[in-house]
Amino acid sequence: MTVDREQVLRTAAALLSRKATATMDEVAKSAGIGRATLHRHFAGRDALVKALEELGIREFEAALDAARLDEGPAEDGLRRLVAEIEPAAGLLAFLVTENQLFEGAHVNEGWGRLDARVSAHFRRGQQQGEFRIDLTPAWLTEALYGLIGTGAWAVQDGRVAAKDFQYMIVELLLGGARRNVEQ
């Protein structure tokens, strides 16, 4: 009988990533619960978005841990990271575009930690000669976020097959569109 808070959050993320202006009532309906119950668990819309933000940060951090970025070649680490992040891609796509989160007085410090870890990985790849040094780690980090979001939308809308999600993102991010003659 008790509501599964985690499940509600995941349903809300799926809905909001498609329709960011969805009503609290729509969120509740999509989760199969009443609006009153939704309010019992999340004080209001802000609290719901905040909870989604924290869930997204947790999942991203878990993906970073699971990817073991410091082991082996940086390229392989990036592949593992994208693979680990795929289930949370829709949620992250929503959070990245929810710029309301980034205009308030105090931004959740979790994003800073995530940015630092991802940037550090790109920097390590550059120092080890795997990655180009003319693209800044900050930009590569942003581009990774952007491509994950774009990929999530493209899959949701059927423009890209779900099974190709990881491959398309990683291959584009690592190798680009240009064909290399020796390959």
Add this chain to the structure above:
Amino acid sequence: MTVDREQVLRTAAALLSRKATATMDEVAKSAGIGRATLHRHFAGRDALVKALEELGIREFEAALDAARLDEGPAEDGLRRLVAEIEPAAGLLAFLVTENQLFEGAHVNEGWGRLDARVSAHFRRGQQQGEFRIDLTPAWLTEALYGLIGTGAWAVQDGRVAAKDFQYMIVELLLGGARRNVEQ
């Protein structure tokens, strides 16, 4: 004394791309006009977004024309396209995330035309051996949109220098992050 409709649209685009939920009053204020005047020119919020959509489509199409994609190597055409699109990047970033535009009954057919032209360019590049064939033209098109939007945000937030906008996008999209030994 007469309001410059085009200028209002550009100001609105700049504001809405940062804060998608901005009020009609905020849009009016940011354009330096009264809310009543804004309503005289755009019947309502929907009409405003619709006008922004058509402006974005016009600018994108103008950029496609100016880029002369069918001339010379596909890679050079892509560089010209990104250069031409830069001024409209913020507007496009807003429109792409305004998924309200794509859930209604009839989606503006302009997007289909744009997608077709961009996809065709990537396909030509593949057929001429310039681009990889394991990344679909549809995905490359989506990725281009995504990177343009990501780049626009990164510049707005100061995470990437404005002068690097074109270079970062084109180099990542074409060459990827991996360092090629022979280069």
Add this chain to the structure above:
DNA sequence: CCCGAATGAGACAATCATGTCTCGCCACAG
């Protein structure tokens, strides 16, 4: 079996954005 906790449905007021209106002002053309 019984009781309590949690839920769903709905009523309710408050808030906010919207759309429309009026009124006074000002610039510019005639």
Add this chain to the structure above:
DNA sequence: CTGTGGCGAGACATGATTGTCTCATTCGGG
């Protein structure tokens, strides 16, 4: 100089969303 058209400010009603509350119901543990 005068009239007219466009504008800004603001009032107003409306509709939608939100947040809170009550009440009946149901599930599950003791």
